[in-house]
Amino acid sequence: MARPTRTEVVVPELPEVETVRAGIERHVVGRTVATAEVLNPRAVRRDPAGPDGFAAAMTGRTFLRAERRGKYLWFALDDSEALLAHLGMSGQLLVGEPDRPLSPHVRARFTFTDGGPDLRFTDQRTFGHLMLTEIADGERRLVPEPIAHIAADPLEAAFDAKDFAARLVHKKTQVKRALLDQSLISGVGNIYADEALWRAKLHWARPTETLKPAEVSRLLDAVRDVLTEALKAGGTSFDALYVNVNGESGYFDRSLHAYGREGEPCDRCATPIRRDAFMNRSSYSCPRCQRRPRAWQPPVVG
């Protein structure tokens, strides 16, 4: 039984990041940074200005909006610049009383000129990062320059379902790899990829080029449903490593059908869920509902 427990780590995907964005928004928008402090330089490793340059450039800036695409969120600082954040595997953005104890995993801290609650970027595994960056043209939307290459996520207006379908079936890869490819569709990680595939009754190894239009449509519907339901539940989170802006854990984990359920009965057919090694991680699927594709032969041309 590998079902995630409250002590396991679960990475923030689109629903969790959106929960953070919405929670942070009302606490920081309209406020001006009094001090910016980088406690671990790795937190700003992608910012060419370095820790000191980053801190100096953030001082005096005002948070205007909180936006998100896929798993990235950012705070617009003016028309041309933004503070971009990725939570990585264990990142949190926490708002609280400025004089509360500094936990050992706080990587960056911002105080505000109004003397109110501060903002802390906490990240145990340090895969997340912050950077101050230019705004640029992304996929049908203005976004921070470093993420101009990622695709729209399926919950935003800029997402083009026809374009996604065309690009998906044109790929020469397995369907789960495609779902995790942020330049094709953003916001989906390992958990929701498995959940969407279970819901759409598709095996993770299915070659994308063999997907029929109805299957692509079913898959996209499944992705949207899974993300939307998780968002309603406040994001999946199993332990203290991931909490929302107010420090509350989510509770969507009870509705997972595939992820982390090795050996447990499928909720549709009771066949034990299996776990496969995949891309140096795990894929969970129902061996009966999600049939492994037969060996596929390329079409003969001519």
Add this chain to the structure above:
DNA sequence: CTTCAAACCTGTGGGC
């Protein structure tokens, strides 16, 4: 151009 996999990182838990 595309696809793929190593590397980055640290806390946890199982095995011995």
Add this chain to the structure above:
DNA sequence: TGCCCACAGGTTTGAA
């Protein structure tokens, strides 16, 4: 008890 190692995984980078 304590040590070691596998595992968790999003993204970048470089190789093929």
